[in-house]
Amino acid sequence: MEEIKRLLLEEKAALxxxxxxxxxNNKKINSDIGDAIDSSVEEQERELDxxxxxxxxxxxxxxxxxLQRVDSDDFGYCEECGEDxxxxxxxxxxxxxxxxxxQSNEERSRLAQNAFSRADNFSQVLSDE
Ligand SMILES: [Zn+2]
Known part of the structure; x- marks a missing residue:
């Protein structure tokens, strides 16, 4: 468990x-480009950010x-079936x-959902333009 905790702490620091x-960087880019940038592009980039x-x-x-779960020894159990x-x-x-x-069950159903929401986003982008 110590190794996992170290991994999580490293991940957190990196993030x-x-x-x-x-x-x-964003602040720098915005002040560099100033008014030259097309405002709709800027808007899109801000949304992306x-x-x-x-x-x-x-x-x-x-x-x-x-990390909290590691500390409370509540870590490493499956939330679905309770197995290690x-x-x-x-x-x-x-x-x-x-x-x-x-996880693979979950991913299968999430993939199906993503396919739907991606189609939604796509049609939204098209209608915006
Ligand atoms: Zn499980």
């Missing part, structure tokens, strides 16, 4: 650096959550909350 670098930040934030939350998750799997994907069996 925080990444977020910090990204927000720093927000989306990325959202993803990073939720990843950060996931890491913190996992193999240490090999935890080292490969420390943020996982499901065993390999439940």
């Amino acid at each position: 925080l650096t990444e977020i910090r670098e990204k927000t720093g 927000l989306l990325l930040q959202d993803r990073e934030q939720s990843r950060l939350k996931g890491i913190e959550n996992a 998750i193999s240490i090999k799997r935890l080292l490969a994907v420390p943020l996982t909350r499901m065993c390999i069996n439940c």
Whole structure:
């Protein structure tokens, strides 16, 4: 478990650096380009940034959550079936909350959902233009 905790802490540090670098870069880019940039492009890029930040934030939350569970010895059990998750799997994907069996079930249903929502986004982009 110590090794997992170390992994999570490293991951968290890397993610925080990444977020910090990204927000720093954005400010720089915006002031460099100034008014020259087409405002709709700028708008789209801002939305993309927000989306990325959202993803990073939720990843950060996931890491913190996992760290808490490591500390409370509540870590390494499948949330679906309650079985132990193999240490090999935890080292490969420390943020996982499901065993390999439940995960592949979950992924199968999520893939189906993603296919639908991607179609939605696509038609939205088309109608915007
Ligand atoms: Zn399971």
